[in-house]
Amino acid sequence: MYGGMPMELQKTNEDVMATNFSTIRADASLKEAYDAIKMNLEGPPHLPGLIVLDNKGRYAGVLTVDDFMHELRKLYRDACDKPGEKEWLAEFFNECGLVRIRKVSELMSAKRLSIGTSDRFEKSCELILYKKMQLLAVVDENAKPVGAITGKKVLTEIASRIFK
Numbered sequence: 095m096y097g098g099m100p101m102e103l104q105k106t107n108e109d110v111m112a113t114n115f116s117t118i119r120a121d122a123s124l125k126e127a128y129d130a131i132k133m134n135l136e137g138p139p140h141l142p143g144l145i146v147l148d149n150k151g152r153y154a155g156v157l158t159v160d161d162f163m164h165e166l167r168k169l170y171r172d173a174c175d176k177p178g179e180k181e182w183l184a185e186f187f188n189e190c191g192l193v194r195i196r197k198v199s200e201l202m203s204a205k206r207l208s209i210g211t212s213d214r215f216e217k218s219c220e221l222i223l224y225k226k227m228q229l230l231a232v233v234d235e236n237a238k239p240v241g242a243i244t245g246k247k248v249l250t251e252i253a254s255r256i257f258k
Contacts, residue, residue, distance in 0.1 A: 107218055108211040110251065111232045111241030114139040120146050120154045120199040127157050127198050135159070142228040142246075145239045146202045152237040155202035156229045165193065165201055208233045211240060218243045219252065 116134050118127055127144060134141055143158030173186040208231040209218050222230055222245055232241035 105215040106211065107209055107213050107215055107232045107241065107243060110215050110247060111211070111243055112139060112141065112247070113241050115141055115239070115242040116144050117147050117239065118144045118157065118198055120148055120197070120202065122198045124193055124196050124198065124201060127201075128162065131157070131159060131162070141242060141244060145231050145242060146198055147239070153206070153208050153231050153233045153239050154199070155205040155207075156231060157198055157202045158228050160228055161201050161203050169193070204230065208237070209243070210235075215243075215251070219248045222248045
């Protein structure tokens with residue numbers, strides 16, 4: 095019950111998951127990942143990240159815009175002791191040069207954190223809210239991704255009940 099209203103999140107993940115999602119290999123470069131995320135945001139499926147696959151095509155993690163932003167903040171801190179220093183930008187881009195040689199597996203989040211198609215959507219809501227995730231993979235019994243649940247989907251499902 096929320097504010098006297100039942101949450102009615104009895105749907106399964108299969109009922110609400112996005113089935114149009116992009117994947118990337120864990121050993122792909124961050125340049126490949128950036129290009130894929132950029133395409134993802136500009137056109138369908140409009141998801142905030144990618145589902146990461148291991149070398150056998152099983153779920154390994156997710157790589158999101160938030161993961162890239164976290165890395166940029168880290169690089170900024172490494173390049174700049176204090177904001178406002180005149181040479182911070184040149185040092186920042188020197189630090190960013192190191193990113194070119196890194197792999198998706200080094201930046202991805204939600205490693206091995208996924209949910210099944212028959213699990214209740216309520217469980218996905220709880221994971222996304224508790225773990226502060228933007229993207230949660232839905233996998234089959236063989237750990238192969240079959241869908242994705244987004245923070246946006248959680249918001250729209252919950253808000254539609256709150257603001258009836």
